[in-house]
Amino acid sequence: MPEKYKLLLSMIPFYLITLSLFLLIFSSLPIHQFSEFSVLPPLTSQTQFPNFGPSSEGTICPPSGALTCDENQAVLKVYMYDLPPEFHFGMLEWKGNGNEIWPSVNDPRHIPPYLGGLFLQHGMEYWLTLDLLASNVPSVVRACSAVRVENSSDADIIFVPFFSSLSYNLYPRPLGKAKLALDQILQEKLVQYLLGQDLWKQHGGKDHLIVAHHPNSMAYSRKKLASAMFVLADFGRYRAKVANVEKDIIAPYKHVVRSIPNGQSAQFDQRSILAYFKGTIYRKDGGAIRQELYNLLKDEEDVHFTFGSYGKVGINKANAGMAISKFCLHIAGDTPASNRLFDVIATRCVPVIISDEIELPFEDVLDYSEFCVFVHASDAVKPGYLLNLLRGIEGDEWTKMWVRLQEIAPHFEYHYPSWPDDAVDMVWKAVSRKVPALRLQFNRKNRYSRAQTTSSLSTTVSR
Incomplete structure (x- = not known):
């Protein structure tokens, strides 16, 4: 036998012993060391989420049966009205078979896509509804903060699946010889339906959730449904009695530009422009400040302040x-x-917010001062004030905000299926944080319900 084969044979016991030791050590590791692994990617500053919708760069098909959503683990239990398709997916030209109300959400490729362009920025009504539908489908891997329940008595909140922003965008004016816009007709039908429901009457609608993200949506019905909890962009066009920070939720807009991956985001020394603004300069009301700032900054060499459009080229x-x-x-x-x-x-650019009345999403859990610069409008229009402030922020301070910006950016991304701590998940969690105050109201109101019932019966008998 050649010497090389003898050498190989002599080493076989060594390899077997080594392999046995490895397997022994591996099998003795505590199970909890592997329990952190998941089919879901961890939410880190490096995680990139594909968007679902007309402007998406890709869709995802989660592994079948990889994760199920336990109703008892959800932070929010939601009962959703089975409204006819005309209030939701029917606006996207979806037609079910027979009496079908909802599209199948098993495969993202078969879900009617939301409209693109500027329509998309108010599309959270779409993502929230899809997320609830998916919560009862084991094959869809999603965040598990909210789950749809079939029995309203088990619910923390009652969801009204009306695509109000899409309705306003599609049907703002009467068609042909019609006297009313279809948007108004749908709102009136919704009001009539809700006010007639025992669920609404039980708590006066306070436990109902309605998405009205476009500032002009629900214009005909918001006062009649003001007791409900709204999901809004801000409170700019609402009276305080109709919408306020105590009862309502501020949700982020869906961005229309392409997200820049954190690994491709330029650092401080790689950014040649100090301050950037491109958009509509002449605005009414509080937006008049844009023209003042334009006149102050337009000739600065390291400032880009120009008119811009929302066309594809402009974006x-x-x-x-x-x-x-x-x-x-x-x-x-x-x-x-x-x-x-x-x-x-x-785009991972540090925001400078010059908007005194702005309300920000999830501000009860996010400190925006860690990644934004806030400037009062009255200070911003003082000659030299804004530029001196920004030029005084050195690289280390800017980088600290930039790093934090990369960490929180996933909170403002909408996806289907939803991901842990993305915009959909964050909205549900924000709603869940309103629930204890609602329960307190309802429980306090119930203190004397038995006595009131007895008193009512006594009055009836005496008659």
Whole structure:
């Protein structure tokens, strides 16, 4: 036998012993060391989430049966009305078979896509509804903060699946010889339906959740349904009795620019522009400040402050410009908030917020001062004030905000299926934080319900 074969044979026992030791050590490791592994990618600053919708760069098909959502683990139990399709997916030209109310959500490719362009920025009504539908489908891997329940008595909140923003965008004016816009007709039908429901009457609608993210949505019905909890963009066009921070939820706009992956985001020294703004400059109401700032900043060499449009070319230019800017200005327009802030976050440009009345999503759990610069409007229009402030922020301080910006950016991304701590999941968690105050109201009201019932019966008998 050749010497080389003898050598190989002599080493076989060594390899077997080594392999046995490895298997012994591996099998003795505590199970909990592996329990952290999941088919879901961890939510880190490096995690990139594909978007679902017309503007998506891709869709995802989760592994079948990889994760089920336990109703008892959800932080929010939601009962959803089975409204006819005309109130939701029917607006997207979806037609079910027979008496079908909802599309199948097993495969994202078979779900009617939401409309693109600027329609998309108010599409959270769509993602929230899809997420509830998916909560009862074991094959869909999703975040498990909210789950749909079949019995309303088990629910923390009652969800009204009306695509109000889409309704306003599609049907704002009467068609042909019609006297009323279809948007108004749908709202009136919704009001009639809700006010006639025992579920609404039980607590006066206070435990109902209605998405009205477009500032002009629900204009005909918001006062009649004001007791409900609204999901809004801001409170700019609402009276305090109708919408306020105590009872309602502020949800982020869906950004329209492309998200820049954290690994591709330029650092401080790679950004040649100090401050960036591209958009509509002449606005009414509180947005008049845009023109004042334009006159102050337009001739500064390291500032880009120009008119811009929301066409495809304009969006792409804004995307590129924000990506090489240290600071991006979010200035009040017709309303205190807009999707501009979330475009800025998507491009990993440090936001400068000049909007005194702005309400921000999830601010009870997020400290925006860690990744944004806030400037009072009255200070911003003082000659030299804004530029001196921004130029005084050195690289280390800017980088600290930039790093934090990358960490929180996933909270403002909408997906189907939803991911842990993405925008859909964060909205549900924000709603869940309102529930204890609602329960307190309801329980206090029930204190004397037995006595009131007895008194009512006594009055009836005496008659």
